[in-house]
Every structure is written in structure tokens, then in C-alpha cells.
Amino acid sequence: MRLQVFVFLLLQLTVLKLDAQQSLFVKDQGITSRVHQDNMGKIIFTSRDIALTELTEKDFLSNYQLTNKSNLFITVFMPHSLTNYMHQLAPALTADSLVKVGNYQFALLVDNNLVYRSNLMPGAPYAQIQDTVTAFCKPLINDKGSLWSQSYWGRFMRNGGDSALTEGKHVLSMEIRPYVQLAGKTVVGDIIAAGTLPMQVYRKPRIDxxxxxxxxxxxxxxxxxxxxxxxxxxxxxxxxxxxxxxxxxxxxxxxxxxxxxxxxxxxxxxxxxxxxxxRSVGKTFASTITGIAIEEGYLKNEQQQLKEFYNLRSFANYAIQKEEVAIKDLLTMSSVFDGDDNTDSPGNEENMYPTDNWVKFTLDLPVNLERPKEQWHYFTAGVMLLGDILHKTVPGGLEKYADEKLFKPLHITHYQWQYTPQHVANTAGGIQxxxxxxxxxxxxxxxxxxxxxxxxxxxxxxxxxxxxxxxxxxxxxxxxxxxxxxxxxxxxxxxxxxxxxxxxxxxxxxxxxxxxxxxxxxxxxxxxxxxxxxxxxxxxxxxxxxxxxxxxx
Incomplete structure (x- = not known):
């Protein structure tokens, strides 16, 4: 009788598994290993980065000592891929649409109290990963500065983690859910993986x-x-x-x-x-060279306008306000250009770097007439443009002029510029x-x-x-x-x-x-x-x- 019950249950499990596979919205990797099978729906913590193919249960941490130099990694084992879970929340959407409106939601708890919850931005990881991956590894804390870990763990620490992880014993828990954004509303699914880690916190070192x-x-x-x-x-x-x-x-x-x-x-x-x-400490050197160039008569003064150096009508988004931009506006980061590195403005420096002509990028920018006149806004491209003006104006170009008028008098001989795509000394920053x-x-x-x-x-x-x-x-x-x-x-x-x-x-x-x-x-x-x-x-x-x-x- 017991044997018959066992066989019946085994058959039922097989049917359920087949049904689950058949009902998948997109084909994913499925179960990737025996470790994956045995730890389905779990988040495993390790002290180092271990490939999924090499991970064994001996590597799993059962407790941890958290210091300011900690390295802590997570391995996540899920039954199915993220896209399949998001499909359950928004069955009417295609896979291509789901990747644009949803992602993972991570939550960190300390001693069973929710401290921080964060939705990863849609689109990263990219679609193929969201469609197929059922197990992945990430650095949660990385003393060497992994962007993923420092971003997430850093936000956790700034949003309650620092005060929650006091010296002594604690239990850190992580939960992962899927979410999608529909018509301005965030829909969150059930937990798809979770894990806990007892830890002893030593973040206030005793210094002798x-x-x-x-x-x-x-x-x-x-x-x-x-x-x-x-x-x-x-x-x-x-x-x-x-x-x-x-x-x-x-x-x-x-x-x-x-x-x-x-x-x-x-x-x-x-x-x-x-x-x-x-990095941007180097921007200030552009101001120094500008002052020297004005003193030596290569520039009239900081009130000189862009129209004296560029045919602005030959660039996109021409506006009369561009012609009135003065060197002083670039020195004080208060020009009319629609560029602000602290926002997603068209002139954000991250949009400039991939282009093959940074001067053209800058002069092509539209103007921002909604911003109050002379209001400060962090504008790297404007400082780069100032460097180009100097390069066009001073004898021998910017690099030679700076060497003769600034570095040699200071007896500075060991230094290194970075350069624009046109090989002009880059005043956006980075001079070493x-x-x-x-x-x-x-x-x-x-x-x-x-x-x-x-x-x-x-x-x-x-x-x-x-x-x-x-x-x-x-x-x-x-x-x-x-x-x-x-x-x-x-x-x-x-x-x-x-x-x-x-x-x-x-x-x-x-x-x-x-x-x-x-x-x-x-x-x-x-x-x-x-x-x-x-x-x-x-x-x-x-x-x-x-x-x-x-x-x-």
C-alpha cells in the first residue's frame, strides 16, 4: 500500500513538473545543477565569488563576520526565469514589453524588520538574461567597489542599514520578488527566492x-x-x-x-x-589658463561671447541665446545650454563621451529657457568647450601653452593630460x-x-x-x-x-x-x-x- 502511494505521488509530481514546463511563457534554462535542485527558491551567501559550476554546499555560509572590509556574495536559485514570473503579473504583455516595464525587486531585512526595498530599473539585465536565467551570482558587498554591489548595498546602508546594523549579533535576510509597472501602478509578485544569514557586526574597529x-x-x-x-x-x-x-x-x-x-x-x-x-579637479585648470591667456592678451576678457569663436548657425538647434553665451558663463557653469550632469538632460556628459566630436556635441545642444538666467548647473561639456576656445586662441595650442605658462614655472614635469577625440587637452577633467x-x-x-x-x-x-x-x-x-x-x-x-x-x-x-x-x-x-x-x-x-x-x- 505504501509503495502504491509513493508511486502515485511520484507520478503526480512528474505531471506537475511537465505541466509547469509546458506552461512556461518563454523557455528558460531550467534547473542547472544538483545544487540548484536542492536549493530551489533560496539565496545562498558565500564569502567569495564562486562560479555556479563549482559551487558546493561546503561554500555556503551559515554565519558571517561583517566588517568595513567585508566581501559577501549571493547566489540565487529560482525555479524559473524572471520573464516567466513577470508574465504571471501581466499576462497580456509580450516578452519584449515585459523587459521594458519590470524587473527584480530586492528587499533587505535586519532581524526580521524590513529596512530597504528597491526595484531594479527595467532593462538591466537585458532581455535574453531575463528570459532564460534561473540562477545567478552577484557581489552583495565588495570591498573593491563592484558597481552593482556598491550601488545596492550603499543605498541600503544610507536608507536605514547603517543604523540597523549596530555592533553585535544580527540576522540579515534578503527577499527577491518580480514586479511590473502597469498604468502608473507597481504590481509585485510573490517571493521567488529568499535567504538569511546570521552575522556578527564589527564595523567600529578598535584602533591602537x-x-x-x-x-x-x-x-x-x-x-x-x-x-x-x-x-x-x-x-x-x-x-x-x-x-x-x-x-x-x-x-x-x-x-x-x-x-x-x-x-x-x-x-x-x-x-x-x-x-x-x-577627475573633475582638472576642470579648474581651465580657469587658470583662461586667466593667464586674458592677462597676455590672447583673450580680451571673460565677457567674450561664443559667436567670436564659432559660427553657431552651422550647428544644430541654433538660438540667438547661444551667441550671447560668454566665457564667464562657462567658468561659472551658468550658460543657457540644456546640459546638466545631475539630470538626464541632452547635455549630460555621459551623452557626450561616446560621440566623435565633443565640441560639435556641445554646440549642437538646444538651449534651456525655462531655467532661471545665470542659475548654476553642473555642465562638464561647457568646461570642455572652454578648453577648445583656449586651444584655438593661445599660441601652440592648449597643452603647450599650459606647460610653458603653468607647469614649468611650478617645476611640474611629471603629469599626463587626457584628450578629446580631436586630441585637444581635455579640460573636462582627468589631468594626472x-x-x-x-x-x-x-x-x-x-x-x-x-x-x-x-x-x-x-x-x-x-x-x-x-x-x-x-x-x-x-x-x-x-x-x-x-x-x-x-x-x-x-x-x-x-x-x-x-x-x-x-x-x-x-x-x-x-x-x-x-x-x-x-x-x-x-x-x-x-x-x-x-x-x-x-x-x-x-x-x-x-x-x-x-x-x-x-x-x-
Whole structure:
């Protein structure tokens, strides 16, 4: 009798399985392995990236220690592909339509409490993957900066995860569901995979500053070593936090005090000889060369308009307002062009880079007459265009002119430009120098344009650059000069104002207004949302207190 029941159940399961296969909307990969079969509907956690063909149950984590240097990977085993699940939510849509309106919904819970839920944007992964894949691996946390993991885990941490994952024991859970957007409404399906992982959280490392040694500073061309005191314990604690991964992707810290080298520390394999890509820090160099070119008469002034350099009628979307765009509008990122890197505007820099002529791309852009006149908007293409104007105007072209008028006087010989498709030095960003040469550049501005007795940048131009030309929208008491930013740090109840260059990844050159400091941060947290906030925290809690509270040893 028991045998008959067993056979009957086995037959029923076979029929159900066949029915399920026959009812699939699109053919998918099905069950890919024995591990897949045994863990259907589960999310498995591993400490490293393991190919599906090599994964065994011995690799599954049953508990985990979460630190600031953690690497944690997920493997998801589903009975069917995403498209088949989305079809159940919107049976009237074709597979091609489903990929455009739906995707996975990921949810993270801590101790059974929902902390963060996020719908992946439709279209990624692309259609073939959504149609066929039934098992996949992804880095959930990746200390090396995987875009997928840092984006999702970073959003989780900023939206409640940071406060939920306090020191001690917790249970992290993940749930994956399908969703589609129909007529403005989001329809979410049942859980298709889930997993839990008990963990011990150690995100506040115990730093023994007695075991940390500050770098022994040596003179550098243009910089003697300062004899000023600092709160060395603050800097040691900062170094410990960088080494422990509390602050990520930091490569160098240089502090100049009264024109002398006060602090110089390097991380992640860099040293004083390494060229570093500071991304948009390089934009400010366009302002410097503009000021020199005006002083030498190659440009009349910053009020010169685009119509003096380009036949604007030969480009798309001609408008009289384009002709009235002045060099000053490019310097202050307040031109009428419909370009804003912080929105999906036509002039977003990501639309420019794939084209074969960036100048044409920029001058072809439409104008935006809805934006208030002279309102600041982050416009990389405009700074690139300024570089092209300089290249057309100065003798020998931009690269040669910058070398003769800026880099050689500063004794900077080791540097590398990036280039536009027309091989013009790219003022959109990315010029590579070592950290100490970036410090020279900042000190040049601190010296009101003078270096070792020679006036390199006109003093008046430095003052214009350090004038609050535009208010930064959506920021409190922050401004923009001539391709310089402006903000204040508050330490011990006192405000410290700086003009600064800034670039993706957390790169900075600070020139303090009423203090004798130039501070350089080189960093490579490119594309990470924490890049700039962590530098602000380093400045306010460690670097500035260390040089303000000089009596502490």
C-alpha cells in the first residue's frame, strides 16, 4: 500500500513538473545543477565569488563576520526565469514589453524588520538574461567597489542599514520578488527566492594608535618641511580608520601650512611619485589658463561671447541665446545650454563621451529657457568647450601653452593630460599629477597667483576665482566661483571657509580663505555615493582638528 502511494505521488509530481514546463511563457534554462535542485527558491551567501559550476554546499555560509572590509556574495536559485514570473503579473504583455516595464525587486531585512526595498530599473539585465536565467551570482558587498554591489548595498546602508546594523549579533535576510509597472501602478509578485544569514557586526574597529606611525616627511621641490605641531593622535586615528576600511578608496592626504609640508600620508599602494587621476579637479585648470591667456592678451576678457569663436548657425538647434553665451558663463557653469550632469538632460556628459566630436556635441545642444538666467548647473561639456576656445586662441595650442605658462614655472614635469577625440587637452577633467604637485597648484592660489617670487596667475584673476559668483542650488551656504567651489567647515563651534576643486571619487584641493592651509585629498572611490561625504567627515572630525589643536601630541 505504501509503495502504491509513493508511486502515485511520484507520478503526480512528474505531471506537475511537465505541466509547469509546458506552461512556461518563454523557455528558460531550467534547473542547472544538483545544487540548484536542492536549493530551489533560496539565496545562498558565500564569502567569495564562486562560479555556479563549482559551487558546493561546503561554500555556503551559515554565519558571517561583517566588517568595513567585508566581501559577501549571493547566489540565487529560482525555479524559473524572471520573464516567466513577470508574465504571471501581466499576462497580456509580450516578452519584449515585459523587459521594458519590470524587473527584480530586492528587499533587505535586519532581524526580521524590513529596512530597504528597491526595484531594479527595467532593462538591466537585458532581455535574453531575463528570459532564460534561473540562477545567478552577484557581489552583495565588495570591498573593491563592484558597481552593482556598491550601488545596492550603499543605498541600503544610507536608507536605514547603517543604523540597523549596530555592533553585535544580527540576522540579515534578503527577499527577491518580480514586479511590473502597469498604468502608473507597481504590481509585485510573490517571493521567488529568499535567504538569511546570521552575522556578527564589527564595523567600529578598535584602533591602537600606539602601533601607528606617521610618515616621515621629506622636503619636496617647492616645499620645506614644517616644524609646526599637530594633534598626531587625530591623524593616527584617521590612518587607522582608513586602514580598517571605514574610509574607502583614500589614496593620499597632504597638508600644507604656511607654505610648508605639514602632513603627507599615502594609502592603497600610492606614494608621492604616483600620478593620480582626480577627475573633475582638472576642470579648474581651465580657469587658470583662461586667466593667464586674458592677462597676455590672447583673450580680451571673460565677457567674450561664443559667436567670436564659432559660427553657431552651422550647428544644430541654433538660438540667438547661444551667441550671447560668454566665457564667464562657462567658468561659472551658468550658460543657457540644456546640459546638466545631475539630470538626464541632452547635455549630460555621459551623452557626450561616446560621440566623435565633443565640441560639435556641445554646440549642437538646444538651449534651456525655462531655467532661471545665470542659475548654476553642473555642465562638464561647457568646461570642455572652454578648453577648445583656449586651444584655438593661445599660441601652440592648449597643452603647450599650459606647460610653458603653468607647469614649468611650478617645476611640474611629471603629469599626463587626457584628450578629446580631436586630441585637444581635455579640460573636462582627468589631468594626472602627483599629490604634492596638486598641492603646489593649491598653494599657487593661496599665494594669490605667485610662486617663488614670480606672478604666474594674475592676482586679480585669483580674486575673481575666489568670488562667490553663483549660489549652489540645493545646498546651504555654498557657492561657486570661476570653476572653484566654496563651502565652510565647522570645528569646535568655529567656521573655516575654503575654496576648493573637487572631482569624482572624493578628490579635493582645498585652499582656505583665512587660514594658512592648503589640503589635498587624492581618492579613487569613483562613482561611489559615499566618496564626497566621507571626505567631509575626514576634514571635520580629523584633519582640521589635528591642525587646529596643535598642542595635542
Amino acid at each position: 594608535i600606539t602601533r601607528i606611525r606617521l610618515n616621515k616627511i621629506r622636503p619636496y621641490d617647492g616645499f620645506d618641511v614644517s616644524k609646526e605641531k599637530i594633534d598626531s593622535n587625530k591623524i593616527k586615528t584617521l590612518i587607522g580608520n582608513i586602514n580598517e576600511g571605514v574610509f574607502k578608496g583614500i589614496n593620499g592626504i597632504v597638508v600644507i601650512d604656511k607654505g610648508k609640508l605639514l602632513i603627507e600620508e599615502y594609502f592603497n599602494g600610492e606614494d608621492r611619485s604616483n600620478l593620480h587621476d582626480p 599629477l602627483c599629490a604634492l604637485d596638486f598641492a603646489k597648484y593649491g598653494q599657487l592660489y593661496k599665494n594669490e597667483g605667485k610662486w617663488q617670487g614670480k606672478q604666474i596667475i594674475p592676482r586679480e584673476w585669483v580674486h575673481k576665482s575666489f568670488t562667490k559668483q553663483r549660489v549652489l542650488p540645493n545646498a546651504s551656504d555654498e557657492y561657486y566661483g570661476y570653476l572653484f567651489w566654496n563651502k565652510k567647515y565647522t570645528v569646535g563651534g568655529k567656521s573655516y571657509e575654503a575654496f576648493y576643486c573637487t572631482g569624482n571619487g572624493g578628490n579635493k584641493i582645498f585652499v582656505f580663505k583665512d587660514q594658512p592651509w592648503v589640503i589635498v585629498i587624492t581618492a579613487s572611490a569613483y562613482g561611489q555615493p559615499y566618496a564626497h561625504p566621507q571626505v567631509d567627515k575626514m576634514m571635520a572630525e580629523y584633519i582640521l582638528p589635528a591642525i587646529i589643536n596643535k598642542d595635542q601630541q
